[in-house]
Amino acid sequence: MEKKIIYTSNAPEPIGPYSQAVMVGDILYVSGQIAINPENNKVMDETIELETEQVLNNVEAILNAAEMDFSNIVKTSIFLSDMDSFARVNEIYAKRFTHDFPARETVAVRTLPKNVNVEISVVAVKAN
Numbered sequence: 001m002e003k004k005i006i007y008t009s010n011a012p013e014p015i016g017p018y019s020q021a022v023m024v025g026d027i028l029y030v031s032g033q034i035a036i037n038p039e040n041n042k043v044m045d046e047t048i049e050l051e052t053e054q055v056l057n058n059v060e061a062i063l064n065a066a067e068m069d070f071s072n073i074v075k076t077s078i079f080l081s082d083m084d085s086f087a088r089v090n091e092i093y094a095k096r097f098t099h100d101f102p103a104r105e106t107v108a109v110r111t112l113p114k115n116v117n118v119e120i121s122v123v124a125v126k127a128n
Helices: 048-065 083-096
Strands: 003-006 021-024 027-033 073-080 103-108 118-125
Touching (some): 048 083
Antiparallel strands (some): 027 118, 073 118
């Protein structure tokens, strides 16, 4: 199968040696996204809700670049700097997923890039 790199200027530039996403066949692997606003390269971390919204906007931009949307997501991984934020993150997350929910794990980690509070990566499958 062919590996295709997915890139969009509507999501943050990678901050390391990785791609925003990689498509292999019908499967899209989206790298972990943090709350960097691609328009000004600033971290949007005023509240955990705004931070989560920006993360999901970044995920959506990458999905759109691969001609997909949230309905194509089959797996999400959520990384939190503090599990006490879980309910607030979940509330924002639930606005993007309303049925046929993807598989998911949520874990607390010691630190995240740029000292953000939430990072989300996804796997999506293009429907035939």
